[in-house]
Amino acid sequence: MPERSPEVEQVVRDWLAAKRAADSEAIRASLAGHEGALAIGTDAGEWWSGAAAFGEAHAAGAPFTALLEDVDAHRHGSVAWAAVRGSVETGEPGGMPIRLTRQRECAVRDGEEAPGREGQPLRSA
DSSP, X not given: OOEEOHHHHHHHHHHHHHHHTTOHHHHHHTSOOSTTOEEEOSSTTOEEESHHHHHHHHHOSOOOOEEEEXXXXXXXXXXXXXXXXXXXXXXXXXXEEEEEEEEEEEXXXXXXXXXXXXXXXXXXX
């Protein structure tokens, strides 16, 4: 049965903090390295397939300010997923509303599920 995962929620919050700071190294550190990775943007032309394009789609860009309204993550077996709702500050009232979903593969460490890089096991701390 799927269950809420505060640990995965924190991983996603940390990743979004890296995106807001334009910290490309930290952004790429949690992304999938497999060729089946896919990032889909909001515009019809924003479709990045493959590990290199996937990483570039997420790591490119300047710092920005965003407000996270909700981060909701769950896990079941070796899969975890999260949905994020918020807005990017644009100077206009309300900013630009955003929504984001992420899927992650989990590793088993010490007999317990743990969130890892997308498509890769969690690195030891």
